[in-house]
Amino acid sequence: MQSNKVIPIQDQTNNTSGISCHSGAEDLLAAAKSANKSEILGQYAKDYPKGPHDQPQSMCPAFGSLRVGLRMRRTATILSGSACCVYGLTFTSHFYGARRSVGYVPFNSESLVTGKLFEDIRDAVYKEANPELYDAIVIINLCVPTASGVPLQLLPKEINGVRIIGIDVPGFGVPTHAEAKDVLASAMLRYARTEIESGPVSAPRNGVSDKPTITLLGEMFPVDPISIGMMLEPMDLAVGPVVPTREWRELYQAMDSKVVAAIHPFYTASIREFESAGRAIVGSAPIGYEGTAQWLENIGAASGVSTAKIGNAKDKFLPMIQTALKAKPIKGRITLSGYEGSELLVARLLVESGADVRYVGSACPKTAWSSSDLDWLEQHGVHVQYRASLEQDLAAMKEFEPDLVIGTTPVVQKAKELAIPSLYFTNLISARPLMGAAGAGSLAQVINAALANQNRFDAMNSFFEGVGKDHATGVWESVPVDRPEFKADVRRRMEKAKAKQKAEEMG
Numbered sequence: 001m002q003s004n005k006v007i008p009i010q011d012q013t014n015n016t017s018g019i020s021c022h023s024g025a026e027d028l029l030a031a032a033k034s035a036n037k038s039e040i041l042g043q044y045a046k047d048y049p050k051g052p053h054d055q056p057q058s059m060c061p062a063f064g065s066l067r068v069g070l071r072m073r074r075t076a077t078i079l080s081g082s083a084c085c086v087y088g089l090t091f092t093s094h095f096y097g098a099r100r101s102v103g104y105v106p107f108n109s110e111s112l113v114t115g116k117l118f119e120d121i122r123d124a125v126y127k128e129a130n131p132e133l134y135d136a137i138v139i140i141n142l143c144v145p146t147a148s149g150v151p152l153q154l155l156p157k158e159i160n161g162v163r164i165i166g167i168d169v170p171g172f173g174v175p176t177h178a179e180a181k182d183v184l185a186s187a188m189l190r191y192a193r194t195e196i197e198s199g200p201v202s203a204p205r206n207g208v209s210d211k212p213t214i215t216l217l218g219e220m221f222p223v224d225p226i227s228i229g230m231m232l233e234p235m236d237l238a239v240g241p242v243v244p245t246r247e248w249r250e251l252y253q254a255m256d257s258k259v260v261a262a263i264h265p266f267y268t269a270s271i272r273e274f275e276s277a278g279r280a281i282v283g284s285a286p287i288g289y290e291g292t293a294q295w296l297e298n299i300g301a302a303s304g305v306s307t308a309k310i311g312n313a314k315d316k317f318l319p320m321i322q323t324a325l326k327a328k329p330i331k332g333r334i335t336l337s338g339y340e341g342s343e344l345l346v347a348r349l350l351v352e353s354g355a356d357v358r359y360v361g362s363a364c365p366k367t368a369w370s371s372s373d374l375d376w377l378e379q380h381g382v383h384v385q386y387r388a389s390l391e392q393d394l395a396a397m398k399e400f401e402p403d404l405v406i407g408t409t410p411v412v413q414k415a416k417e418l419a420i421p422s423l424y425f426t427n428l429i430s431a432r433p434l435m436g437a438a439g440a441g442s443l444a445q446v447i448n449a450a451l452a453n454q455n456r457f458d459a460m461n462s463f464f465e466g467v468g469k470d471h472a473t474g475v476w477e478s479v480p481v482d483r484p485e486f487k488a489d490v491r492r493r494m495e496k497a498k499a500k501q502k503a504e505e506m507g
């Protein structure tokens with residue numbers, strides 16, 4: 001049933017002229033601010049402070065929100081953005097096994113400028129809002145609709161009992177896909193909190209725990225919450241849901257825990273929601289021997305558990321972790337970088353396993369919830385770089401001459417070119433158990449196998465020796481001559497054409 005309420009069409013004529021997904025971040029930001037998005041962008045600027053680069057250096061940040069939506073049961077996710085962005089995001093979602101349709105409301109200059117896009121989004125939401133199928137519908141404004149001020153906040157909060165969550169996730173306001181997960185998770189927590197405040201809500205699928213629960217903040221390998229649950233047991237605590245949740249009702253359960261473990265430290269807006277509900281937040285994670293000891297103490301103290309029970313948990317699990325670390329040592333110099341937000345935790349585990357870690361770069365910002373990891377790593381001689389740029393990651397690789405590079409795609413690509421064994425952080429490191437004794441053993445396996453690859457790299461290097469580089473790559477009868485002046489000329493012409501186009505638009 002469509003509501004009779006009239007939703008005002010915003011006149012966006014002045015805001016959208018000339019804005020496209022090729023516009024620079026500054027132009028998009030200025031357009032968004034003049035289109036009633038100042039408040040949300042101001043909040044993003046506080047929550048997700050920018051680094052040395054003004055644009056994401058990894059995948060489109062909106063992928064983080066999209067992934068969170070697609071992984072939730074009974075949730076439909078709809079994108080509003082340029083077709084090229086939606087194509088890329090849909091492709092990446094299916095590459096990572098979404099097995100779910102991604103909704104899309106297309107637009108053209110006319111529907112964007114007249115405000116018809118908002119009406120189209122509204123119609124799409126009404127059509128999708130089937131309570132038999134969905135608990136919630138998520139609509140994500142990408143760069144251009146955000147810059148154009150498409151007012152998702154004016155959508156009804158609920159249609160036929162289906163919750164409607166509209167969020168802006170522009171690349172010029174949310175620096176990484178990790179933080180985009182926080183944008184959606186916090187919007188859902190906020191919604192769930194208002195539901196809790198206004199009356200009874202559904203109980204968890206497996207019933208309410210008879211022990212106090214600890215909510216875990218941050219996506220992790222499925223074994224990790226189980227390992228954490230086992231470590232909490234001697235303290236008469238139980239593991240709660242993992243946020244971002246897989247189901248709407250888990251949000252209530254997450255809010256119900258008195259203590260929240262910020263396993264991933266970049267969930268700034270979600271932490272604000274928990275804190276406003278009076279929940280205590282504990283940073284870091286039960287990782288390695290020292291990390292686990294400290295974490296159990298902090299969680300126990302925040303939950304009001306007796307020192308004796310904390311001691312029981314430590315006595316039971318720390319010796320197992322120590323044995324696992326000793327059984328599988330790692331020997332070699334490593335530099336590490338990633339954009340998942342768990343980089344500091346992985347580095348701690350590597351150091352405790354015996355690795356000589358010199359550099360950790362994280363695309364995520366510095367927050368209070370990783371400060372103990374930062375201190376610990378610095379005490380162990382590791383350089384930690386928050387909001388690390390690709391250039392900084394590559395410079396570290398050059399300076400420290402590692403035996404193994406763990407990094408993002410472009411970093412690993414460069415390492416391979418230099419015949420240095422390397423591993424992708426996202427696919428090979430963050431997709432493994434890291435917590436407790438299970439984590440201590442599992443990292444060593446993949447790291448040691450990669451370290452042992454140096455001979456193969458050397459063999460390949462000598463096999464391909466002399467086949468040329470860059471413009472001269474390949475086997476040639478006469479090696480191509482580089483013509484940097486041609487490239488410079490083309491660049492000059494393009495810049496001139498762009499300036500001419502801009503002048504024509506202005507006048």
Ligand code: SF4
Pocket residue numbers: 021060061062081082084085088142143144170171172
């Ligand atoms: S939504 Fe923005 S950041 Fe994402 S692909 Fe499109 S232009 Fe790039």
